[in-house]
Amino acid sequence: MHPLVNHLRESLLAGDVETTRASNHGNAAAFAEGREGYLFGLPPLKAWTHAEVLAVMAERVGIDPDPERSTGTDVIDPEKTARALERMRDRLTLAARRQERVIVATGHPAGIIEVHMAVAAALKAAGCELLQPAAGVPFERPGRYDGRELSLAVRYIGGVAVAAEKAIALWHTHSPDGMRAMLAELEATGAALPDLVVADHGFAGAAAAAGLDVVSFADSNDPALFVGEAEGRVSVTVPIDDNVQPHHYWPVSAFLLEGVLGAMV
Template identity: 45%
Template sequence: MLSTGTLRAHLLAARLAGSVATSREANLRSYRLFAAGDPRVLLGLEPRWPWSEGELLTLMAEKCGVSADPGHVTGPDVIDPERTLGALEAFAARLRSVARRRAPVLLGTGHPHRLLEFYASLAQALSAAGCEVLTPAQGCPVDITTRFGVRTHRLDYVRGVALMRDPGAQRSGCAPGVHSHSPLPVRTALAALAESELPLPELVVGDHGWVCAAGQLGLEAIGLADTDDPALFVGEAEGRVSVAVPVDDGVRSDYYRPLTRYVLGRAALWA
């Protein structure tokens, strides 16, 4: 099993934590938009109370380790690797719990180019442990508002992980999909389960709208989040998201493999 020290070193070397590529400008812009109630950064979460920009900065400093100095407005920002490691422990504990119960799970990502392999490995391990990995509403259309207007995508699954597929894609079940922050895919998937009277997932694993919208609907949800995604950390602070792991979500896909090994080891899900 990968040691904590080895993973900490990898987090810093791969810039998954420490000084990360997500800029201070991007972070502050997201906090400003969240405070204004912009749905593009709420990700399906409906905050229980108003959050000011200052309160969000304080929260993100606590949860992620970004600079708490409001005067720091440009340049790089940081993720404290100790906070990442602590959140990964909690993340693994939730996986271990659902695996022991052999409960149904739903996995989805808005970052298929980067994070598909991470979630697919979790899906495979959970399935091997006896969990049903749900794949509802495959092929269903989902209308998502983009900067180019409303575009119809379709919900697809690759190795048990839900993602959005461009309408022009010819093959189902192949990677990659499209980048998406929308809460609509998980709502579509959950609605299909409810209509068919199939069991709802006892755990939703993912990022972006997959986590926030599921948590908003009262389901246990855990996931990865970058420093410009405050919604997951607000959801965690308000009790709607069980675990939000602070990590850069835009590095090379192979850089997440040590995280996969660490999480599966801590969750006792290695075959």
């Protein structure tokens, strides 16, 4: 058994997670229907049926592949999470050794941002160039929450891009517009694009759509990045509950950074 499995189970990062079967089943259907909010800025290369999306999620996440079951509980296989984290760790180690140009971004400023901030700090300490383009640049389209329209803009917390409502609050977002603004600014100024993007949600999807090397995190009800990985457009997608209490991610960060810290010796 992988050494992280017990922690993943006990913290509900994987195993019997709180994400429901209804959410997994319904979001897979919405993705298959091509509904924009579920694509994360990464439309698939071909049409995927609902059953095919669930099959990909069963293979890469561990959920039930049965398209007829839409209620009850579901799972993230912690062994699949651990193996994906190993692949992400290898890519981060390579970035540190090469001292690559990197963007780190998250749509979850109250959960898995804990990992993103640790990764950003470690890669910077290893000599990587941590890019922070388009700071303060508004998203092309406003976000919405409980029927309220939000004016979102790119903001950096510990070197990690997030969605901010002016200078008031950070927001959960699936939008690809933030990453699109970031890449557009790099191109407009003639700056080189990043060698690696570490992200989730639409930040990861838009980067993958632009042909960049992306390693990402995604919950069991977010199929876009797993399908992107299946299509060869996302290098790694780690199946994990991406919005539990931030301190539960500390062992995940420590595991990911083993190789980065070794590259600094």
